[in-house]
Amino acid sequence: MGAALALIFFYAPLDEDGLNQKIFYIHVPIAITAYACFGWGGWKALRHLWKRDERADLESYVAIHLGVIFGVLTLVTGSIWARYRWGHWWVWSEDQLVLFLVLFLFYCAYFMLRYSLAPGPQRENLSAVYALFGVVLIPVSVLAIRLSERFIHPVAFDRGGPNMAGSQFLTFCVAVAALLALAAMLYHLELAGKRLDERLRELREALQ
Amino acid sequence: MSTEEKYVAAVYLVVFLVLLAYVFIIALKLQRLERELAELAELAVKQREPDRKAVAVG
Numbered sequence: 123m124g125a126a127l128a129l130i131f132f133y134a135p136l137d138e139d140g141l142n143q144k145i146f147y148i149h150v151p152i153a154i155t156a157y158a159c160f161g162w163g164g165w166k167a168l169r170h171l172w173k174r175d176e177r178a179d180l181e182s183y184v185a186i187h188l189g190v191i192f193g194v195l196t197l198v199t200g201s202i203w204a205r206y207r208w209g210h211w212w213v214w215s216e217d218q219l220v221l222f223l224v225l226f227l228f229y230c231a232y233f234m235l236r237y238s239l240a241p242g243p244q245r246e247n248l249s250a251v252y253a254l255f256g257v258v259l260i261p262v263s264v265l266a267i268r269l270s271e272r273f274i275h276p277v278a279f280d281r282g283g284p285n286m287a288g289s290q291f292l293t294f295c296v297a298v299a300a301l302l303a304l305a306a307m308l309y310h311l312e313l314a315g316k317r318l319d320e321r322l323r324e325l326r327e328a329l330q
Numbered sequence: 331m332s333t334e335e336k337y338v339a340a341v342y343l344v345v346f347l348v349l350l351a352y353v354f355i356i357a358l359k360l361q362r363l364e365r366e367l368a369e370l371a372e373l374a375v376k377q378r379e380p381d382r383k384a385v386a387v388g
Contacts, residue, residue: 140334141332141334141335141338142334142337142338144338145337145338145341148341148342148345149341152345191348191352194348195344195345195348198344198348199341199344199345202337202340202341202344203337203341205337206333206334206337304349308352308353308356311356312356315356315359315360315363318363319359319363322363322366322367322370325370326366326370329370329373329374329377330373
């Protein structure tokens with residue numbers, strides 16, 4: 123993260139967007155990380171349903187939890203950028219914004235579903251099926267900007283590759299790697315805490 | 331500080347604060363788990379003590 127921040131503030135040149143462009147280096151990698159977390163949660167849900175992997179349910183839950191946190195950050199950082207650039211906190215006519223919000227709310231509802239059911243195989247299976255449905259929304263959300271005819275949201279990548287200078291692209295790649303590494307670290311930390319909690323509960327039941 | 335700088339600072343501050351809050355919550359949870367582990371270790375020792383006394387008397 124330190125290297126990414128150093129590149130963002132001391133190496134990457136400014137373009138016509140001015141200093142405001144520095145937001146791009148954190149907002150887009152956070153959005154990519156949110157998509158990656160939701161995708162990982164979907165993959166673990168599939169593992170749970172397909173291979174009956176006992177650990178996969180908890181791993182799917184933790185990945186989606188982190189995805190929602192990065193989703194909140196995507197929406198907040200995007201809104202701050204939009205307020206400065208467009209003069210509005212939110213633009214309902216923008217397909218990519220609305221589709222990301224739909225994806226985010228869909229995964230927020232995952233927790234409502236999960237905690238409305240008693241712990242057990244039924245909860246694990248329904249949560250896994252729900253998480254898999256959400257994965258379908260990810261490519262729709264990513265491709266929305268390209269499917270839309272009329273948009274004001276900037277396009278960083280198109281068929282010709284990245285729409286930025288080499289140094290900007292390098293900074294962007296380092297920022298994406300840093301955010302993904304941070305998410306992986308937080309994922310393992312939260313997962314270790316949840317597993318420890320589960321083991322302690324079992325130990326308490328055995329001792330009492 | 332210009333308006334542009336304020337918006338950039340706000341974005342990075344929000345990201346930092348949200349991640350800090352997340353790490354803080356995880357740290358609180360780990361503290362609770364540590365306390366529970368200590369309680370369980372104490373409980374395990376207490377449960378073992380009567381057995382030892384029974385063996386010594388018998």
